[in-house]
Amino acid sequence: MTVELLRNAVRPYAWGSRTTIPELLGRPVPAPHPEAELWMGAHPGDPSRVVGQDGTERSLLDLVEGDPVGQLGQRCARRWGGRLPFLLKILAVEEPLSMQAHPSPEQAAEGWAREEAAGIARDAPNRNYPDSTAKPELVCALTEFHALAGFREPRHTVRLLRALDTPGLTKYTELLAGQPDPDGLRTLFTTLITMPQPTLDQLLPEVLDACVRHIKEHGEFDTECRTVLELGEAHPRDAGVLAALLLNRLTLSAGEALYLPAGNLHLYLHGTAVEILANSDNILRCGLTPKHVDVPELLRVVDFACGDMPVLDGEWASSQGRVALYRTDAPEFELSRVEWAADDRDEVWLGAPGPEILLCTEGELLLCSEDGSKVELRRGESVWLPACDPAVRVRPVAGPARLFRATAGTCA
Incomplete structure (x- = not known):
């Protein structure tokens, strides 16, 4: 096994920040244009590149498609048809996004089949369902993060x-x-x-x-x-x-998270966050956007259940209170946060019977595998751990340090 870094795509949407992502990645600030999202995963629109020890790069999408069982594990590959089910992001929200909701698995499958039968091109601006899968999301604040979510x-x-x-x-x-x-x-x-x-x-x-x-x-x-x-x-x-x-107005502190299941109407307003979501592009928009708004379809999807939105702090799971898990019912993903104090140099073992992406958002970390290979993970960097590889040991080189760990859901 060799621990390999990822080179990730930056999405330059107009609502993004010209400073947040460049500063995270150690690039000149400000950037010439707004940079809104850093994508980590195997999304067909912008897959990450796996960087080998010799500097060569391979598309993570190609790796997964070429060896789904080895990269994803047998259960995950079978459950998701050989597709990495989650996408990890950094969000840099400088201006409000569109108000939107996402479909359930049944709604997505039905909507996709309906639009396929109608002959609507998958990249058409009036296409509601470019794929047939659900898109639950979880957003975890890195800075104070503002949102509207739920009625x-x-x-x-x-x-x-x-x-x-x-x-x-x-x-x-x-x-x-x-x-x-x-x-x-x-x-x-x-x-x-x-x-x-x-x-x-x-x-x-x-x-x-x-x-x-x-x-x-x-x-x-x-x-x-x-x-x-x-x-x-x-x-x-x-x-x-x-x-x-009509929506709840929420302010998250760093480390707090919101889970947005199917039908939840929401809108991100401002701040920086880690987001994990199902690997889907299905969005039903309500407004506050020049993009396509299909009101009848939106009303089929929106869940009008009401009340306060639960704010997740993360459940401290193991490793002397270093690992906090954000529990949801999403089968596509699971997110956890690993924290080390300034004077803490203890190792944490990370491994799962499935694919993982590890992202460093603070400090500097050393990852060691059982075969002796090592990689230093600096702030803003991430690595891909395929299912066929054993667990890795992680410890800070310089603290305090923070790591986010993205995996497929435990029920995947």
Whole structure:
């Protein structure tokens, strides 16, 4: 066995940061253009490259396709059809993303078959399902990370809408007040995102003015109102700004995570995070984007269950409290975080009966395999560990240090 580094693709989306990813990778800052995501995995659109000891590079996608059992393990290869089921990312969110939800496995399979039968090209801008798989996600903050996720408890939303105290909003507020449950949320959400543009053009400025007044009066919902104003400035005349009033507003501290299962409507606002997700491109957008929005299909996918979103701290699993596991029901992935204090040099054994990607986000680490091969893993670097390789020992060279470990789900 030889421990091998990965060279990973950077995705230059407009909402990204010009400093976060370049600084993480030790490149000049600022970058010429926004850099939004660093991809680690075997996604067909931008697979990682495995760098050999002699400097040669091979596509991780080609390695997996050429030897699925050796790279993924028999169970994982069989369960996912010879495909690496997860993708690991660094997110550098400078500006809000689109509001979106992802389908369940059944919805994805049905939608993909329907669009295939209709002859819609897989790269067409109006394609909702470019593949047939689900796309659950987990995002873990590296810095303070801001997001909207899941529908707020309806009675709390009624309090927010009444606090804005604007006449144009009253009938919508009372619509939810009369049915403060998931069905009421569905009705109000559908009403807002299908609102005729002339009606929206009249209501939205009124709501934004009410948010300004609420902030000046030091109202209870200051953070929610500032978020709506930010979205309204970036996306004038967009119904998604009103839909944002219905979602939980969350601020994650470093190490805290959100799990976003199928149907969860969400929007990342600002911050840096590690994200692990199923290796899929299926996205149903609600708004706040120039990209395709299919409202009827979105309504088929969105889950209107409501209440506070659970924030995951990670369960300290083993190795004297160094390994924290973020438990979810996603079969495609599992994420854990390994922490060492400044004066800690103890080794941690890492290994699983399946594929792994290890990512260093702080400090410098030494990885040692049973055959004696070693590699130093610096901040921003990652390695691929195929299923056919034995466990590795990891310890800090310089601390404090932090490592993220991505594997296939335990039920894969």
